Amino acid sequence: MDLFAELAAAVGAEHVLTEPDLLAGYESDWTGRFTGRALAVVRPADRDEVAAVLRACAAEGVGVVPQGGNTGLVGGGVPRGGEVVLSTARLTALGEVDRVSGQVTAGAGVRLADLRAHAAATGLDFGVDIAARDSATVGGMVATNAGGLRVVRWGPMRDQVVGVEAVLSDGRVVGSLSGLEKDSTGYDLARGLVGSEGTLAVVTAVRLRLVPALPHRAAALLGLPSTAAAVAAVGALRGPLLSAVEVCYADGVALVREHRGLPAPLPRDCPVYLLVEYAGEHDPTDELGAALAAVPDLVDTALAVDGTARRRLWAYREGHTEAVNALGVPVKLDVAVPPARAAVFETAVRAAVSAAAPGARLVLFGHLAEGNFHVNVVGAPDERAVSDAVLRAVAAEGGSISAEHGVGVAKAPWLHLTRTAAERDLYAAVKRAWDPSGILNPGVLIPR
Ligand SMILES: Cc1cc2nc3c(=O)[nH]c(=O)nc-3n(C[C@H](O)[C@H](O)[C@H](O)COP(=O)(O)OP(=O)(O)OC[C@H]3O[C@@H](n4cnc5c(N)ncnc54)[C@H](O)[C@@H]3O)c2cc1C
Structure with a gap:
């Protein structure tokens, strides 16, 4: 039996896609940066069908790319060329919530x-x-x-x-x-x-x-003079009700305003903005107000206690991704540094990007409590040079080349920056132990 027949026997012929029109949506990622041809897309309905698909592919030595919602941003969920995409779209069983264990x-x-x-x-x-x-x-x-x-x-x-x-x-x-x-x-x-x-x-x-579930929320947008002041603010705001601390910068906010037609977020223009949310089982407005009073170097602030006002503030932060994408396909690098190094890193990454890609546009935003920056560069003539410069700046501050998006194929060549030779040997040994045939997502995380 050939591979296609075995896959059809495993999941049913209607769940083995080979027509180019049907494959297209599985072959490119959300950003449009990563794309490749799939041999086929298979959509198993349960664990046993997944096992049958994997056995068939392993027997033929054909690579398998697991794919969920295809929203990944590092090219790990789309084929590089000639693999079978194993879509989990039909593995949607959802059990009853167990209240005892939560x-x-x-x-x-x-x-x-x-x-x-x-x-x-x-x-x-x-x-x-x-x-x-x-x-x-x-x-x-x-x-x-x-x-x-x-x-x-x-x-x-x-x-x-x-x-x-x-x-x-x-x-x-x-x-x-x-x-x-x-x-x-x-x-x-x-x-x-x-x-x-x-x-x-x-x-x-x-x-x-x-x-x-925490039904009561209060949010505030803080205008601050610098990243160092924003980091100090996180220290003042930290507490049991803190639910989000997002950082963005004047140039990014200006871009979002232009894209969405929004007014200025605060009466005074500020270099750095921090969006903070407190959430609890009771209204956390008083606690947030008290924490704000303890924030040093606060230039300006807006407090939002009802849903409409909160959404208005969140629009400045949440609009960043679409506003950046409207400029062109960005190089997107999701990284983390120790929060205490965030201010130094911000300066270093701006210098690194302008040296590696003069004239390119850099938009930074992220989750400041974890020192997690999303570094977006639009208009870089050499994507590799920009990635190299940014990831080296991250490593120099003791950071991670991936905070939350994974390594994928996008960052695999830079794994050595933050994982030692001994650690990379262990990665390879773990991979061999779990997947001796090497068919699972070749080229992702561990460079080929
Ligand atoms: C607008 C937007 C906003 C985002 N915001 C965030 C954010 O704030 N934080 C964040 O962390 N991420 C964010 N992401 C990235 C993305 O949503 C996450 O990486 C998400 O976890 C990917 O889920 P997915 O189902 O789409 O996986 P896919 O993109 O399908 O796959 C991602 C990786 O997981 C593997 N994989 C998928 N399913 C399985 C499986 N069942 N078994 C084994 N491997 C599997 C794939 O092979 C691939 O390597 C964002 C993406 C977009 C487009």
Whole structure:
């Protein structure tokens, strides 16, 4: 039997796509930066079908690219050329919320927005939220250790995962969905798969921790003189109610205003803006007001207590991605430095980009509590030179070349900047142990 016949036998012929028109949506990423031809797209409906697909591909030595919502930003979820794309679009089983443990089991293809709505129906919420929530899937978020807006409150995806079920490239199933909060029997395979970017196994279902829904919110936009002042402000604002701390800069805010036709966010223009949100089971406005009074060097501020006013403030931060994309396809680099080094890094990265790509436009924004900057460069003639300059600036400050998007193919050549030779040897050994045939996401995370 040839591979196509085996795949059809595994998942049904109607779920093996080979027509170019049908493949197109799976072959390019959200940014348009990464694209490649797929041999086929297969859409298994359950764990056993995933196992059959992997066995068939391993027997033929054909690469497999797991793909969830295809919102990844580092090229890890689209084919490079000639692989089978294994779409999790049909792995959408969503179990009942277990109120006793505060957990739920979700299929890898469940979208974040659906998970959150499911939890909300029982008065709970999911701790991670990202702007791609309508498409991003639980499996993709586990694979990339997604972070987003609320890491300061609930941690990244790694902190939400209690158990994982996954299929190895030889078709064997590993992991557990029993939801044990306490389990000290050796290696933590579930969390080992968090951040593995589809290189070790295909995640088919996840046991997730839920968090209390926090219906009351208050937000403030702070105008500050510098990144150093913004970092000091985070220290003053930190507390049990803090749910988001987003940083952006005057040039980015001007771009968003132009793109969306918005008025100035504050009466006085400021070099740096910090958007802060407090959330709780009771109205947190008083606590936020008291924390703001303790922020040093505050130039200007706007407080938003109702939903409309909050959305008005958030528009300046959330509009950044679309406003940048409207300028052209950006080089997007998601990085982190220790927050104490954020101010030094901001200066260094501006100098690095103007040296590597004079005339290109740099827009910075991010999640300041984690020192997580999204570095967007539009109009760089040499993408590689810009990436190299930015990632070296990150490494010089003791940072990470990927804060929350993963390494993918985009950053694999720079892994050596923040992982030692001994660590890279271990990465390769772990990869060989989980995926001896080497068919899972070749070229992602570990350079070929
Ligand atoms: C507008 C926008 C905003 C975003 N904001 C954020 C943000 O704030 N924070 C953040 O962290 N990310 C953000 N992202 C990036 C992206 O949404 C995340 O990386 C997300 O986790 C990807 O999920 P996905 O289902 O789309 O995965 P995909 O893009 O389909 O895949 C991503 C990676 O995971 C692997 N993978 C997918 N499913 C599985 C599986 N079942 N088993 C094994 N491997 C798998 C793929 O092979 C690939 O390497 C944003 C993206 C967009 C477009």
